Amino acid sequence: MTPPGDSSQPRLAAGCRWGTNPNEPAVLFPEGMIRLEGTGQKILELCDGQRTFAEIISALTARYMLADQKRIREDVSKFLEELNSKRIIDY
Amino acid sequence: MTVIPNPLALIAEITHRCPLHCVYCSNPIELASIKQELATEDWVRVFNEAAQMGMLHLHLTGGEPLARPDLKTLVGAAHGAGLYANLITSGIGLSEGLLESLVSSGLDHIQLSFQDANEQNANWIAGAKSHARKIALAEGIRRFKVAFTVNLVVHRQNLDQIEEMISFIEQMKPDRMEIAHTQYYGWALKNRDSLLPTREQVDRCTEAVGKAQERLAGRIRIDCVVPDYYARYPKACMGGWGRRLMLVDPMGKVLPCHAAAVIPGMWFDNVREHSLEWIWSESSAFRKFRGEEWMPEPCRSCDRRKEDFGGCRCQAFLLTGNASATDPVCQLSPDHDLIERALHRTDPNTTEIHWEYRQNPK
Numbered sequence: 143m144t145p146p147g148d149s150s151q152p153r154l155a156a157g158c159r160w161g162t163n164p165n166e167p168a169v170l171f172p173e174g175m176i177r178l179e180g181t182g183q184k185i186l187e188l189c190d191g192q193r194t195f196a197e198i199i200s201a202l203t204a205r206y207m208l209a210d211q212k213r214i215r216e217d218v219s220k221f222l223e224e225l226n227s228k229r230i231i232d233y
Numbered sequence: 234m235t236v237i238p239n240p241l242a243l244i245a246e247i248t249h250r251c252p253l254h255c256v257y258c259s260n261p262i263e264l265a266s267i268k269q270e271l272a273t274e275d276w277v278r279v280f281n282e283a284a285q286m287g288m289l290h291l292h293l294t295g296g297e298p299l300a301r302p303d304l305k306t307l308v309g310a311a312h313g314a315g316l317y318a319n320l321i322t323s324g325i326g327l328s329e330g331l332l333e334s335l336v337s338s339g340l341d342h343i344q345l346s347f348q349d350a351n352e353q354n355a356n357w358i359a360g361a362k363s364h365a366r367k368i369a370l371a372e373g374i375r376r377f378k379v380a381f382t383v384n385l386v387v388h389r390q391n392l393d394q395i396e397e398m399i400s401f402i403e404q405m406k407p408d409r410m411e412i413a414h415t416q417y418y419g420w421a422l423k424n425r426d427s428l429l430p431t432r433e434q435v436d437r438c439t440e441a442v443g444k445a446q447e448r449l450a451g452r453i454r455i456d457c458v459v460p461d462y463y464a465r466y467p468k469a470c471m472g473g474w475g476r477r478l479m480l481v482d483p484m485g486k487v488l489p490c491h492a493a494a495v496i497p498g499m500w501f502d503n504v505r506e507h508s509l510e511w512i513w514s515e516s517s518a519f520r521k522f523r524g525e526e527w528m529p530e531p532c533r534s535c536d537r538r539k540e541d542f543g544g545c546r547c548q549a550f551l552l553t554g555n556a557s558a559t560d561p562v563c564q565l566s567p568d569h570d571l572i573e574r575a576l577h578r579t580d581p582n583t584t585e586i587h588w589e590y591r592q593n594p595k
Binding site: 144155157159162170171172174223226227228229 | 319378379381408409450451453454456
């Protein structure tokens with residue numbers, strides 16, 4: 143399995159989508175759903191198939207005013223790789 | 234009063250009509266006829282009620298859901314209500330044109346079943362010439378924006394070809410692959426002696442699936458659960474009785490699972506008379522085995538009761554004659570020898586097989 147590269151453009155995989163209840167942000171997929179809040183929600187919102195992985199990292203670094211970009215990169219990469227193995231995210 | 238959390242998903246068995254006659258069909262032996270089926274507007278109302286209760290997923294199944302000419306309307310209604318719409322299908326009756334219109338109506342996921350990798354064997358299990366048409370359809374699915382799962386039911390007659398079947402499915406490039414061991418209800422129970430796999434087959438399958446999972450990681454997600462006859466403890470059937478799911482049958486009767494109608498003395502309320510919400514909290518069928526009060530020993534004092542909820546009530550009834558018994562697949566069950574004896578009969582050298590094929594409703 144490969145982690146996302148800088149130029150990868152992560153997006154929700156076919157048939158995975160946001161739920162319709164605005165009070166409970168969640169991504170629905172064939173066998174279930176993940177409720178999202180905070181950072182997880184923000185990351186997936188940025189995975190629009192347009193932004194590159196590098197752009198997503200910059201956006202998150204700026205938003206959370208965090209200095210440790212290496213750490214963010216590792217965490218987000220792991221998160222997306224996990225969702226990729228569940229066929230929820232493509233990149 | 235205890236508050237019952239609302240269910241997560243609705244299984245809609247919209248018809249029992251089906252062009253296939255699979256020997257392991259999970260439908261009841263008593264099938265609903267077309268005249269008894271709910272009307273379009275009943276289903277639409279049910280989907281809206283489900284969404285209002287907070288249910289997220291709708292599994293459209295049958296029989297073959299494509300046998301309903303109003304399927305596009307039903308998918309559209311589900312989507313309009315905000316439900317995640319999943320179509321569980323044999324693919325027979327699905328053209329690319331129809332698939333396109335279902336996807337544009339809001340279909341999120343299609344789960345296509347196969348019986349084997351080999352055409353002759355597949356048609357033998359399905360009791361119909363269906364394999365070649367399924368392949369033709371599968372080749373076109375990836376052109377549509379829809380999640381795609383291939384489901385393959387495995388049993389003694391096809392498990393020796395597990396590697397070939399995995400490669401066969403891989404070529405269709407689905408997002409998910411479900412290797413489903415046969416479960417012994419309905420028609421499958423009638424054919425159990427020819428379907429139950431051997432221990433060696435189950436072990437080889439687990440190994441082959443493990444290797445494929447590693448090789449296909451990130452491309453195809455593979456799910457496969459050890460069949461309960463070979464497990465030490467029972468499955469948490471439906472996530473527990475009346476805990477997560479509701480099933481509406483073609484006539485509108487609401488059941489806690491596919492097989493519950495086999496249990497004698499049960500009354501299933503109908504969506505023609507009651508709302509889903511009322512049925513969930515008030516109907517005697519849903520309350521019958523909810524919670525722990527019904528549990529006998531060894532379940533009652535067992536630490537696993539919160540994980541497996543005593544196993545499957547239908548299986549308990551079908552095998553022991555008592556729906557309140559511990560699921561006999563549990564090695565702690567006093568009736569576990571029933572399973573041992575069934576497994577003892579799995580003679581791989583049996584040559585003569587007389588299937589009891591699934592019939593169609595009259």
